[in-house]
Amino acid sequence: MKEEEYRLEKPNKFFKIFSTILLIYSISALLFMSISTKHSFQLHKQEIKEGSPTDALLLKMQVEIYLEEEREREMMKREEMESREILDKDENNKEIDDIVDESERMKKSKRMEDALKLLNGGIEKYPNSNKLAAHKGGYYWDKEDWRRCAEWFMKAHELNPKNSQWIVNSANCLRKSDQHSEAADWIWKAYQSNPSFHTLVEIFDIRWKANIFTDYQKLLGKVWSESMDMIARGTAPDIGLFTALHFPFNASHIFAIAKEKGKSFDAIAKKSTHPSLPINSWDGKRKIRVGYLSPDIRLHAVGVQIQSMFGYHDKEQFEILIFSCNKDSHDRLTEKMRNAADEFYEVYEKDVYEAAKIVNDAKPDILIDLGLYTAYSRMDVMALRPAPIQVAWLGLAATTGSRFYDYIIADPFVITPEFEPYYIEKPVIMPHSYHIFDHKQNYPVPPMRMKIERSHFHSTLPSDIHRPPFLYCNHANNYRLDPYIIHRWVEIIKRVPDSVLVFKHHSDDSTRNMEKYMNDTYPELHANHDSESWPRYIFHKGGGHNHIDMKTICDIFLDIPKYNGHSTSGDMLWGGIPLITEPLTTMASRAAASFAISSGIAEVSIANSGQEYIDKAVYYGIHRDEIEAARKKLEDERMINPLFDTFLFTKHLEDAYKQMMDIEYNQQKKPRKIIVNNLIKTHGAEARMRSQNKD
Numbered sequence: 001m002k003e004e005e006y007r008l009e010k011p012n013k014f015f016k017i018f019s020t021i022l023l024i025y026s027i028s029a030l031l032f033m034s035i036s037t038k039h040s041f042q043l044h045k046q047e048i049k050e051g052s053p054t055d056a057l058l059l060k061m062q063v064e065i066y067l068e069e070e071r072e073r074e075m076m077k078r079e080e081m082e083s084r085e086i087l088d089k090d091e092n093n094k095e096i097d098d099i100v101d102e103s104e105r106m107k108k109s110k111r112m113e114d115a116l117k118l119l120n121g122g123i124e125k126y127p128n129s130n131k132l133a134a135h136k137g138g139y140y141w142d143k144e145d146w147r148r149c150a151e152w153f154m155k156a157h158e159l160n161p162k163n164s165q166w167i168v169n170s171a172n173c174l175r176k177s178d179q180h181s182e183a184a185d186w187i188w189k190a191y192q193s194n195p196s197f198h199t200l201v202e203i204f205d206i207r208w209k210a211n212i213f214t215d216y217q218k219l220l221g222k223v224w225s226e227s228m229d230m231i232a233r234g235t236a237p238d239i240g241l242f243t244a245l246h247f248p249f250n251a252s253h254i255f256a257i258a259k260e261k262g263k264s265f266d267a268i269a270k271k272s273t274h275p276s277l278p279i280n281s282w283d284g285k286r287k288i289r290v291g292y293l294s295p296d297i298r299l300h301a302v303g304v305q306i307q308s309m310f311g312y313h314d315k316e317q318f319e320i321l322i323f324s325c326n327k328d329s330h331d332r333l334t335e336k337m338r339n340a341a342d343e344f345y346e347v348y349e350k351d352v353y354e355a356a357k358i359v360n361d362a363k364p365d366i367l368i369d370l371g372l373y374t375a376y377s378r379m380d381v382m383a384l385r386p387a388p389i390q391v392a393w394l395g396l397a398a399t400t401g402s403r404f405y406d407y408i409i410a411d412p413f414v415i416t417p418e419f420e421p422y423y424i425e426k427p428v429i430m431p432h433s434y435h436i437f438d439h440k441q442n443y444p445v446p447p448m449r450m451k452i453e454r455s456h457f458h459s460t461l462p463s464d465i466h467r468p469p470f471l472y473c474n475h476a477n478n479y480r481l482d483p484y485i486i487h488r489w490v491e492i493i494k495r496v497p498d499s500v501l502v503f504k505h506h507s508d509d510s511t512r513n514m515e516k517y518m519n520d521t522y523p524e525l526h527a528n529h530d531s532e533s534w535p536r537y538i539f540h541k542g543g544g545h546n547h548i549d550m551k552t553i554c555d556i557f558l559d560i561p562k563y564n565g566h567s568t569s570g571d572m573l574w575g576g577i578p579l580i581t582e583p584l585t586t587m588a589s590r591a592a593a594s595f596a597i598s599s600g601i602a603e604v605s606i607a608n609s610g611q612e613y614i615d616k617a618v619y620y621g622i623h624r625d626e627i628e629a630a631r632k633k634l635e636d637e638r639m640i641n642p643l644f645d646t647f648l649f650t651k652h653l654e655d656a657y658k659q660m661m662d663i664e665y666n667q668q669k670k671p672r673k674i675i676v677n678n679l680i681k682t683h684g685a686e687a688r689m690r691s692q693n694k695d
Helices: 013-032 034-048 053-089 094-108 112-125 130-142 146-159 165-176 180-193 197-210 216-232 251-271 301-306 332-340 352-361 379-383 417-422 483-495 508-521 547-551 567-574 591-598 610-622 624-637 646-666 685-694
Strands: 288-294 318-324 343-346 366-369 389-392 407-410 426-429 470-474 499-504 537-540 556-558
Touching: 094 112, 094 130, 112 130, 130 146, 130 165, 146 165, 165 180, 165 197, 180 197, 180 508, 197 216, 197 508, 216 251, 251 379, 251 417, 288 301, 288 646, 301 332, 301 567, 318 332, 352 379, 366 379, 366 646, 389 646, 407 646, 470 483, 470 610, 483 499, 483 508, 483 610, 508 537, 547 567, 556 567, 556 610, 567 591, 610 624, 646 685
Parallel strands: 288 318, 288 366, 318 343, 366 389, 389 407, 407 426, 470 499, 470 556, 499 537
Antiparallel strands: none
């Protein structure tokens, strides 16, 4: 058919009038009776046949467009009415509001059963209230009953499909119960219902934990473009700082995000109606009172590393106070740390002013926040300035963005002079690494390379496992993985014959998703594979007190550049396993390189680009004698390695505390950068051994 036959001719005057009459007739029929509409439409069809084909097509298009627009208007009216009904039933119902407010007050005063009884009574009276259903979901969130939590937020969503937050909350309940794939499905529904930036970030947060990488690049592009737009406008995206560190943001971006988050703590201080807390004085004669505020005075990655530090403090010069802000801090490590401290306080159940008052009444000169932006922390307490000197350390390798922190514990590599402008705190430069590792005390028998055992794997191994291939490992939390680092690792094993990539097995769900992703994305890895050969990638189990022994099967630990392994990197180095890392600009991305420098293997470990990272890994996978030499160095020197010398680390902290006090009280100056004196010659492991031998 020729193009001209598709063109519509200009209708003549007679047909315009005729068309208008027919259109009015059809509209009238639509407005008054749907049956008449169908009948009149049939009449139009008959009459259209008598006109020209092009005139008929024009009329048909006009009628169909109008009908479609009318359907859309009716749908919008219906949705608006439904939404208004929900609002009328919920938002404008004072009794529902009163029930919700009273139940929240009951929960705060620990009257949980009374709160549940009140909510149940409200739901019985108002069964269609999405607000009451959601607050019952919130009740089960507080009780950590994740199944019921998810069920009630799903119920709230059924009652009000327009509120996507109920889907997000339901997904978070599912995530808490390790149902990450199901949670990912729900959060995707929320995004389709309301494509907000907040929900988009939630998608990443949940999918990372499930190792689901669908549309990864496309969605990452959306997060990136919206974030850059906000930062360019002088604000920052509303992302949790821990989550933000898993996106490809640089130090400048993280600083902007942290400052935006820090505003909430400024608001706490501004809104407080309580009198300002008194500030200690110090005459330079009495002991320095040092307080540690932490949610991890327990069996936790942080608790394991700091457990011996309290006992190593010089009690002739310092008094040690611990402020625990986690209700679950009641285990053997809690008792060990409690016994090593001079004073121990619990502040997890207190409101912000009451908790700050408890801290302030204990009169710490220096208060170190070990929690920061992690779970159960009390940055709100720090906002009320309960101590004259306040310090950020360990909980999260990033600036707090809050003006209530004077210092951040760092080292010469994680915060170099060029990155100092991106930290609101003044850096305290430790001589070696900013991180503390208590492996010598926690694992007194140094691990040696373990033989491979089938029971340690969540993968099918060949019949002969006594001659293992070269194992490239990553045992970091699975939510740090993304398609980009996986692609880099696949490039490495492709270039190194007889090599295998080892992932950590986290859950059946995440491993199943990862296997599917690898099968779909890299089918070539399965070519020519049979039951007698090693798979190109496998899943290794971890956990338990002997987890470091199990990791010693690895030949190289491949670090993740955007967010390094912190505790995991320390575990690997203690186990004698060299690592390869590519430091970027944030503190979280430079930690592993700091550990490698302290351990004396910087030349092996540190790559200055993505390509150098690949090339180094390939080189050592082929020149295996050289990586064995690095392994032997780590094994031979770990007992004197400053990275694992908790006593020496504590002495360096004490030197930092003395300098802080001198600046604050003797010099009466504002906080400034502190360079800690290197005490390894007098307090290091070798110096202590020499002293003991003399005695």
